[in-house]
Amino acid sequence: MRLATITNWAYGATLVLTLVSGTTMLLAASAQEAERSAVAQRFALDQATEHLEERVSGLTDRARQYLNTGDPTYAVLYKRELAELSDAEKHIRALGDAGARGDELAILRDAMTWADALHDEQAEALAAHARGEERRARQILFGAEYERELDRARTSVERFQDQLDERTEIEIAEAIRISRLWRSMSEAMLAITGFLFLCVLYFVFKRRVLRPVVRLSDVVNRLAAQDFGVEPPAYDEIDEIGDMAQAIRIFRENGIERQRLTAEQDADRAVRDLLARMTQRMQGCDTLLNLRDVVQRFVPEIAPGLAGRLYLADPASNAMVEACNWLEPAHSRPEFSPLSCWALRRGMPHRPSGEAIDVPCEHVDHADGAIPDTLCLPLMAQRKTLGLLYFEFRAADPHARVSEVYLQILAENISLALANLQLRETLEDMAMSDALTGLPNRRQLDAVLRTRLIDAERMGTALSCLMIDIDHFKRINDSHGHEAGDTVLREVGAVLRQATRENTQVFRYGGEEFLVMLPGASAEQAQLRAEDLRARIAGLQIAHHGERLAPVSVSVGIATAPDHCTYATLVQTADAALYRAKAQGRDQVVQASARASRSAA
Known part of the structure; x- marks a missing residue:
């Protein structure tokens, strides 16, 4: 009752x-x-x-x-x-x-x-x-x-x-x-x-005053301890107890709202901290591989419950190629044309489902008629498309509630990191490559040579070095001008780059000199490679402004470590052999001798 x-x-x-x-x-x-x-x-x-x-x-x-x-x-x-x-x-x-x-x-x-x-x-x-x-x-x-x-x-x-x-x-x-x-x-x-009357008064006092006051006091104590999960009793009577219960309900609702706002603020702060740490890590990346690892590690934490892929633009194939993925995305292909994505076409975020209705991208699988809830964020810098950040919103996932603002900030940070990485690679290529021939320059030679020498000496394998010089190059510049000389250098560099194998490297040593490294090649194998290169260069037909230039010849000096010299004196020994080839009349290949190696040392 x-x-x-x-x-x-x-x-x-x-x-x-x-x-x-x-x-x-x-x-x-x-x-x-x-x-x-x-x-x-x-x-x-x-x-x-x-x-x-x-x-x-x-x-x-x-x-x-x-x-x-x-x-x-x-x-x-x-x-x-x-x-x-x-x-x-x-x-x-x-x-x-x-x-x-x-x-x-x-x-x-x-x-x-x-x-x-x-x-x-x-x-x-x-x-x-x-x-x-x-x-x-x-x-x-x-x-x-x-x-x-x-x-x-x-x-x-x-x-x-x-x-x-x-x-x-x-x-x-x-x-x-x-x-x-x-x-x-x-x-x-x-x-x-x-x-x-006394019984009624006691009953009313106990049930209407004492018991509600005790229950409300317990609720107030729990609310004071930030336990907003407690349910205050409902007293709808228009009296002081009812007013107190209503005030406690309002206080609890305000506390729950403050708790919710605090949780949202903490979540936002956590996401911002993750974005900041991710940005710092991306700034320290030296290669795309490092960048991919950072993205694959941080993105699932920033956007929990959202599967996705990171696509990078491949200029050679004019396609978007998957660099990494997380949480097993199921709707987008690993590789597709940039024209298949509306986000890349428009240069803006694109979400075909959700609050607004839009055209689905062609790279998203919707063969069954149901358009999946996806988000494509273009990665752009300096009006250049660098890649695409792709997300899939999974239904009934309470964790997939990250704000799209943070996803756009994430895309901007990745775009900036990609742009910085490409700029760094471009600057490194410019610093390590010869602008005229496209071959690695002397600076890159110093870095590579140190590693090759250490590896060959540790493993006890042979390492051969070819020092190549264009004969009478000053005469070409004096007769036909420096532009003709640059043409000759480009053609010789192209022959050397095309004729060498993958495990060899060609460098422009300086002026009209080139250096070819042959890891694992013996003196005899280096001799054969040098003769082949000399013959290829001799067969060049170079024209400048419609005028055919005279045939070009080269002199080659060969040194093999440890047969001719120590690993540390390999380049100096090959250079000494080159001087001997030029002194003996040019257009020839000369191997270093052990005595010549000791003299160079």
Whole structure:
């Protein structure tokens, strides 16, 4: 049963008991009034009975005193009292009005009859006394017959009085009993009403005040401890407890909202920290491989629950090629044409599903008719397309709620890192390559040679070096100009780059000199390679501004470590062999000797 129902029933019972108690109090008051009326009636009847006794015996006494003393005063008193007495019917009617019953009045009528008879005899005796018949008067008033009549009158009056006393005693006792009964019932009703009122008051205080206050106090303590998961009790009553409960609910809702905002702020701060760390790591990347590892490690943490791919632009094939992926994306192909993506076409983020409806990209698989929720973010820098960042939003994934703003910031950071990496590679190529021939320059030779020498010496393998010089190059510049000389250098560099294998490297050593490294090649193998290169260069037909230049020849010096020299003196030994080839007439290949190597050392 609901508390309100119990309280209403209790209120109703209290009201009924209060009404009953008031009724009993009224009845008790009425009974007391009846008791007072009975007492007053008895008093009135007692007075009437005393008057009747005076009527019966008082006049007899006055008449006898007059006869005994002859004093006329008694005669006067007798006449005056007789004159004051009313007739019998009037006296009986007065007693009836005072509350005497019919049977009692019948007894009274008998007494009044005897009293009237005595009055007649008293009058006859007084008349006889007046006539001088003293004996006759005394015989009448003091005779036996008069005494019998006087006794009968007194007996009737006593019977009337006894019956009246008995009846009035019974009525008074009954009135007292009823008055006490109603008073007791009234007191009991008052006691029950008070007890019920106290019970209701205790019940209401405990259920409506004490218990809600205790529960609300527990809720307040838990809310003070930042436990916003607690549910405050619902009290809809319009009172202080209800106002307190409503205030606590509002405080809890505000706390939950603050907690949610704090969680969002913490999540945003965590994402920004991840973006900052990722940007720092990308700035330290030297190669695309390092950049791919950083992206593959950080992106799933920044955008949890979002599968995706990183595509890089391949200028050679004019395609977007997957560099890495995470969380197993299922809808986009690993390689596709840039024209297949609307984000690359427009240079803007593209999301065909979600809040807005748009055209799906061709590289996204939607053969079953359902367009997957994807996001394509172009990676661009200096109006140049560098790649594409692709995401797949998975349905009903509570973790896939990262803001697209952060995804765009992520794409911008990756674009910047790619642009910086490409710029670094371009600068390194410019610093390490010869601008005229496209071959690695002397700076790159120093870095590569140090590594090759250390590896060959550690493994004990042969390492050959060809030092090549264009014969009479100054004559070409003087005869045809420096542009013709540059043409000759480009053509010779192209022959050397095309003729060498993968495990060899060609460098422009400086001026008209070139250096070819042959890892693992013996002296005999180096001799054959040198002769082949000299023959290829000799077969060149070079034209400049429509004019064919004279055939070009080269001199070649060969040195092989450890056959001809130590690994540390390999380049110097090959250079010494080149000088010997030029001294012997040019257009020839000369191998270093052990003695020449020691002289160079």
